[in-house]
Amino acid sequence: MRWNSRGPIIALLVVLAGCGGGGGSSSSSTPGTVTPPTTIVPPLTNFAALIVDSGPAAIAGGPRAYIGDDIPYVTLTICVPDTATCQTIDHVVVDTGSVGLRILATVLNPGIIAALPQQKDAAANPVGECLAFVDGYAFGSVRHVDLKIGGEAVGNMPIQVVGDGDRFAAVPAPCSAGGGNSLTAVKDIGGNGILGIGVTTNDCGPRCTVSGGTSATAYYDCPPSGCAAIIARAATTTAPFQQLPNPVAAMAVNNNGSIISLPAVPDSGARTLAGTLYFGIGTQTNNALGSATVVATSTSANGSAGLFTVVYKAASLTNSFIDSGSNSHFFTDAAIPGCTDTNLKGYYCPPTPLSLALVVQGRNGANVSVALPLFDAKPLLLGPNAAVPGIGADPSATASLKPVPRSFDLGLPFFFGRNVYVGIEGRTAGTATGPFFAF
Amino acid sequence: MRVRATIVAVALGAAAFAPAAAELGGGRRGLEADRTHLTATIASTTVATHQLHTLTLANGDVVREFATADGTVFAVAWDGPAHPDLRQLLGPAFDTLQAEATTARRRPREAMTMTNDTLVVRSAGHPGAFHGYAYLPHLVPPGFAADALE
Numbered sequence: 001m002r003w004n005s006r007g008p009i010i011a012l013l014v015v016l017a018g019c020g021g022g023g024g025s026s027s028s029s030t031p032g033t034v035t036p037p038t039t040i041v042p043p044l045t046n047f048a049a050l051i052v053d054s055g056p057a058a059i060a061g062g063p064r065a066y067i068g069d070d071i072p073y074v075t076l077t078i079c080v081p082d083t084a085t086c087q088t089i090d091h092v093v094v095d096t097g098s099v100g101l102r103i104l105a106t107v108l109n110p111g112i113i114a115a116l117p118q119q120k121d122a123a124a125n126p127v128g129e130c131l132a133f134v135d136g137y138a139f140g141s142v143r144h145v146d147l148k149i150g151g152e153a154v155g156n157m158p159i160q161v162v163g164d165g166d167r168f169a170a171v172p173a174p175c176s177a178g179g180g181n182s183l184t185a186v187k188d189i190g191g192n193g194i195l196g197i198g199v200t201t202n203d204c205g206p207r208c209t210v211s212g213g214t215s216a217t218a219y220y221d222c223p224p225s226g227c228a229a230i231i232a233r234a235a236t237t238t239a240p241f242q243q244l245p246n247p248v249a250a251m252a253v254n255n256n257g258s259i260i261s262l263p264a265v266p267d268s269g270a271r272t273l274a275g276t277l278y279f280g281i282g283t284q285t286n287n288a289l290g291s292a293t294v295v296a297t298s299t300s301a302n303g304s305a306g307l308f309t310v311v312y313k314a315a316s317l318t319n320s321f322i323d324s325g326s327n328s329h330f331f332t333d334a335a336i337p338g339c340t341d342t343n344l345k346g347y348y349c350p351p352t353p354l355s356l357a358l359v360v361q362g363r364n365g366a367n368v369s370v371a372l373p374l375f376d377a378k379p380l381l382l383g384p385n386a387a388v389p390g391i392g393a394d395p396s397a398t399a400s401l402k403p404v405p406r407s408f409d410l411g412l413p414f415f416f417g418r419n420v421y422v423g424i425e426g427r428t429a430g431t432a433t434g435p436f437f438a439f
Numbered sequence: 440m441r442v443r444a445t446i447v448a449v450a451l452g453a454a455a456f457a458p459a460a461a462e463l464g465g466g467r468r469g470l471e472a473d474r475t476h477l478t479a480t481i482a483s484t485t486v487a488t489h490q491l492h493t494l495t496l497a498n499g500d501v502v503r504e505f506a507t508a509d510g511t512v513f514a515v516a517w518d519g520p521a522h523p524d525l526r527q528l529l530g531p532a533f534d535t536l537q538a539e540a541t542t543a544r545r546r547p548r549e550a551m552t553m554t555n556d557t558l559v560v561r562s563a564g565h566p567g568a569f570h571g572y573a574y575l576p577h578l579v580p581p582g583f584a585a586d587a588l589e
Contacts, residue, residue, distance in 0.1 A: 133566055298568075319570050409565075
């Protein structure tokens, strides 16, 4: 809304002074004609198209079929490094709640997966990785790609190929010990992959720079017998990489954060919603911070990065966060009626739309009031629209006994009608230093 | 749900004959197993309604185990960047939670949770920031304020 510059900006034609002199040019122009020297400022390319739609075809059929609701997608291309062997992958979930690019093995062409180089450890064995999510875990190989997204590129960048076969087929015990499902199918994540562009520079950070331990999120040494030993991996954002970097942090420029820009949605929803993912904050004419309020979050030194406080109904929810990968708001309020349909267990179905009064408090003293609309989830989720406003769910998915500890998860509906800035830890954007969210 | 509750009760009964097991519903000897398995340090205090054992893990997680006067762990809470080893911490209740998580119809990003008469689990967060708790309602001592779990 506060944002309208999108697409090619202005191609400035700068006519240099003295061009009529003709001396000293090595131009091959025909004698007698004058070709004025010009400088073309190329159009900005630090963005990629976002789409909120019903998702990849694979989620629409078979058992557990569903329509993707409030899932933001981007299309990107991965190539075998330094080759023209590439695959363009659509419907990759844009996720401010995780970090790193993950692609499901099942969506990769056989030729690509055979050719993508595996990252090797000190023992010359391939490296495996487990990443814990709140609903399960992703396990697979670490492979390197040349990434192209919008007008940006990152060379030789590690990604996780989730559900890879061979020696990666067996999930190590510490990985599954966190519980939940092994996320290997398109239906498990609602997309063909996950583009994690959260507030940290790497997907594990200092915790994974030491070997051993029992963490669910960890890197593994993977000899032919399988992945067992947890190994140390450096957290870097330039080649040679080890841990998966935040792809934005690894870009050569425009690497201090990103902006998710989505228009407002009618109360009844929309079949599709087009927006823009901008790379960089305050680095170009199209990504200024403007009047957005910077909400500083917890840092990696605090343990969990990316958290701030939401005051809701007089309760201070100190583990709150903004997550484009959450396809509704997740919070607990026993005063709001839950949906009664079995398929909608856990969602809120207020008989009339509500406006929830939140105060977002940053660790920098920021104090922002937010009026969060909440609609009856039933007609929105059972209808055909993929972009639906203001739906919420109780993550306990039952009659509430106790709220989830101190947490308000502002999901994708929060992004509608505003620009949400994600500032990466340790990177500066004007006077602001990440990690932060701004809106 | 009732069927699952019965299974839990049986499992917990079995655990009572093997108190060295580290788990929700297990005894204090399990704490040492948790400490070793999780590479943690333990600080313990006793308050009016329960014993509180705080495990600080090398990976930055903090796990709190709540025990009755006889040392039986009736609740576990976690907070931190790495998802905790719930298989270790929950013991037999982990299988109950898994059964719920893997069979219930779910959309992406719905956290693992469950509620029945013998097991309540709440969890939330995202990669790099997890928090939650689990408790056995039938073992919660009188006067215990559930707010302490948050």
